[in-house]
Amino acid sequence: MPHAAQIRIDLDSTTPVNRQIVDQLRTLLVEGIVGPDDTLPSVRRLGIDLGVHFNTVADAYRTLAEEGWLEISHGRGVRVRKRQAPRAGEATLQLFRGRLRHLVAEMRAQGLSAGAVAGELASLMEAVKP
Amino acid sequence: MKADWAVSIALCAPLLLVALLLHWLPLWRRSSLWFAVTVAPDFGNTPPARQVLRGYRIAVWTVSTAALIVVWLGLRWDATWMLLAGQSLQVLGAAAAFAHGRNRIRPFAQYPDGTRAAPLSTVPEGMPGGLAAVLGPYGLLAAAAIFLDLNWQRIPARFPVHWGISGMPDRYAQRTWQSVDGVLVAGGLLLLALHGLGYLMQRGSPRARIPETADWTARFRRANLRMIVAMGWTMSLLFSALALNPYFAAGDRLAIPVWPIVGVVLAVTAAFLWPIVRISQEPGSGSDGTPDECWKLGQIYYNPNDPALMVEKRFGVGYTINFGNRASWLLAAVLLLLIFVPLLL
Numbered sequence: 001m002p003h004a005a006q007i008r009i010d011l012d013s014t015t016p017v018n019r020q021i022v023d024q025l026r027t028l029l030v031e032g033i034v035g036p037d038d039t040l041p042s043v044r045r046l047g048i049d050l051g052v053h054f055n056t057v058a059d060a061y062r063t064l065a066e067e068g069w070l071e072i073s074h075g076r077g078v079r080v081r082k083r084q085a086p087r088a089g090e091a092t093l094q095l096f097r098g099r100l101r102h103l104v105a106e107m108r109a110q111g112l113s114a115g116a117v118a119g120e121l122a123s124l125m126e127a128v129k130p
Numbered sequence: 131m132k133a134d135w136a137v138s139i140a141l142c143a144p145l146l147l148v149a150l151l152l153h154w155l156p157l158w159r160r161s162s163l164w165f166a167v168t169v170a171p172d173f174g175n176t177p178p179a180r181q182v183l184r185g186y187r188i189a190v191w192t193v194s195t196a197a198l199i200v201v202w203l204g205l206r207w208d209a210t211w212m213l214l215a216g217q218s219l220q221v222l223g224a225a226a227a228f229a230h231g232r233n234r235i236r237p238f239a240q241y242p243d244g245t246r247a248a249p250l251s252t253v254p255e256g257m258p259g260g261l262a263a264v265l266g267p268y269g270l271l272a273a274a275a276i277f278l279d280l281n282w283q284r285i286p287a288r289f290p291v292h293w294g295i296s297g298m299p300d301r302y303a304q305r306t307w308q309s310v311d312g313v314l315v316a317g318g319l320l321l322l323a324l325h326g327l328g329y330l331m332q333r334g335s336p337r338a339r340i341p342e343t344a345d346w347t348a349r350f351r352r353a354n355l356r357m358i359v360a361m362g363w364t365m366s367l368l369f370s371a372l373a374l375n376p377y378f379a380a381g382d383r384l385a386i387p388v389w390p391i392v393g394v395v396l397a398v399t400a401a402f403l404w405p406i407v408r409i410s411q412e413p414g415s416g417s418d419g420t421p422d423e424c425w426k427l428g429q430i431y432y433n434p435n436d437p438a439l440m441v442e443k444r445f446g447v448g449y450t451i452n453f454g455n456r457a458s459w460l461l462a463a464v465l466l467l468l469i470f471v472p473l474l475l
Contacts, residue, residue: 005250008341012244028250039252047437049248049336051419054437077252 005033009050017052021060029069029080031127036082040070043078141201141213145220149194152224153187155446156231158407160343160415165232166428166444168242168417178238186231193223225429228445232428242417247341255332258356267321267366271314274370278310281377285310289376299382310376316471317369321362323468328358330461331449334439339419346415353409354448357402364398406447418442424454 007024009017028034040046043061047054061078064070068083107117156164161171164179165186173179197220204212257264278285282305290299291309303309331354338344371386378385409415420441424433429445434454439461443450451458 006247006341006344007250008245008247010244011246034250040250041248041252044437045252045333046248048334048439049339050246051336051339051436051438052246053435 007050009052017050018056018060018063021046021050021057022063025060025064026067026069029064029083034080036080038080040078040080138202138205141205142198145194145198145201145216148220149190152190152194152220156183156186156228158410158447159444160346160410160417160442161413162240162415162417163444164238165228165235166422166425167232167235167239168422169235169238169240171413171416173238179235182231182234185234186227189227189230190224193227194220196223225427228429229427232425236422239422242419242421243340245341246339246419247344248339249337249344255337255351255355257328257332258352258359263359264325264362267362268318270363270366270370271317271321271373274373275311275314278373278377282310285376289379290382293384293388305376310373313369313373317365317373319468319471320365320369323465324358324362324365326461326465326468327449328355330440331355331358334458334461335441335449336419336438340416343414343416346409346412350406350409350415350442353402353406357406357448360398360402364395368395403447410447418444 005028007021007028009020009024011017013020015023025034025040034040040061041049043054043057046057050057061070061072065072068086069081071079071081073079104117107120108114112120157174161174162168164173165182169179197216200212200216200219204210204216285305287305288302289305289309290301291303292299292301294300331351335351336347337351338347340347368391371391375385418441420431420433420436424431424436425444426432429443429450431441431444431450431452432454433452436452436454438452439455439458440449440451442448451462453459
């Protein structure tokens with residue numbers, strides 16, 4: 001893991017903090033910035049650094065553990081697992097197609113051109129390692 | 131009590147030194163803090179900011195002058211309680227002046243950005259100098275204990291253990307385990323308290339809550355830890371020298387006079403405090419990521435929603451405990467116990 005890797009949260013955001021932690025960590029995991037066998041800060045360490053309750057961090061770690069990204073063990077901290085991506089079915093595709101559709105519509109409504117939206121999506125896909 | 135010049139200087143000089151420290155202390159802060167309130171980074175140069183600083187400094191020198199008069203009268207009238215009253219007057223007066231200044235700055239407060247960051251690094255921070263720098267002072271105390279044990283018969287059967295401000299001994303002890311090695315045990319316990327504080331700082335305080343100031347925070351933390359390591363060595367040398375005094379001293383005098391010892395302690399403190407002060411005055415250090423409303427009187431941090439055990443001080447340099455965290459109370463009690471047990475020895 002690069003030494004400077006960090007997560008950021010916004011306490012003023014309407015998105016719950018545990019959700020923000022999950023989203024950011026998952027992005028780092030998918031992009032390969034945090035990889036298998038890397039260790040993450042303990043629940044206590046991350047809670048103190050961010051100034052949020054330990055339960056909030058524990059909840060975020062638990063969510064990612066359930067998704068198969070993390071292995072949490074007492075005394076040995078939090079370790080990133082080598083995860084096999086699940087086989088996505090038609091229902092999953094439908095779910096994300098709907099969410100993307102809303103997102104693209106929101107981007108266009110904010111004045112971004114179709115080319116800019118396509119460019120953003122392409123560059124995001126570039127960042128994700130196969 | 132004999133109110134000669136040496137005694138007067140010995141008791142009044144610390145008051146002047148503290149007054150000077152209090153004079154400068156509000157300027158040793160992050161760039162977005164002024165009198166413990168989150169403000170715009172350049173607020174310190176505005177007329178209201180300078181006005182509050184001026185008012186605080188006038189109050190500090192007024193109470194310090196009053197404290198000097200109380201101490202001086204205490205010396206003249208041989209009233210020990212007045213010496214303590216003078217020192218308390220200065221500290222409490224300055225604290226009140228700071229709290230008053232903070233109230234005047236509050237209307238200029240800026241709501242801090244809600245962005246927080248945390249490094250994902252799990253590399254241990256470690257103490258400057260590594261394990262050797264931490265264990266070395268204990269080794270020094272142990273070496274002194276072994277030396278004294280090997281030369282037990284050469285230690286006088288009765289020797290002075292306490293000296294008055296005039297330099298003459300006012301308390302003696304017999305050659306026993308407690309009187310010879312007690313100083314070293316006390317030094318060891320104080321070292322434990324000091325290193326415990328360093329450990330709490332490392333493990334219990336945020337590494338960098340504000341993303342833009344992560345580098346500044348890392349350097350500030352490192353400078354504080356260096357100070358702790360340096361004070362550990364200084365304390366160890368001091369207590370070892372005190373323990374070895376009965377063996378090396380000729381008669382009732384200290385083997386090493388008091389003034390060089392005080393000079394060394396002050397020099398080491400100044401040498402390691404100076405980098406902390408330099409860092410604290412750098413621009414771009416922002417705020418510390420703690421809410422203004424949790425700073426009682428600008429000095430006491432009480433935030434039950436913050437899991438941090440310790441946070442950076444907003445008045446002065448270093449770290450303070452989070453009084454809103456029960457674990458902090460417990461740890462502070464253990465540290466205080468380590469500090470006060472030596473007094474009972």
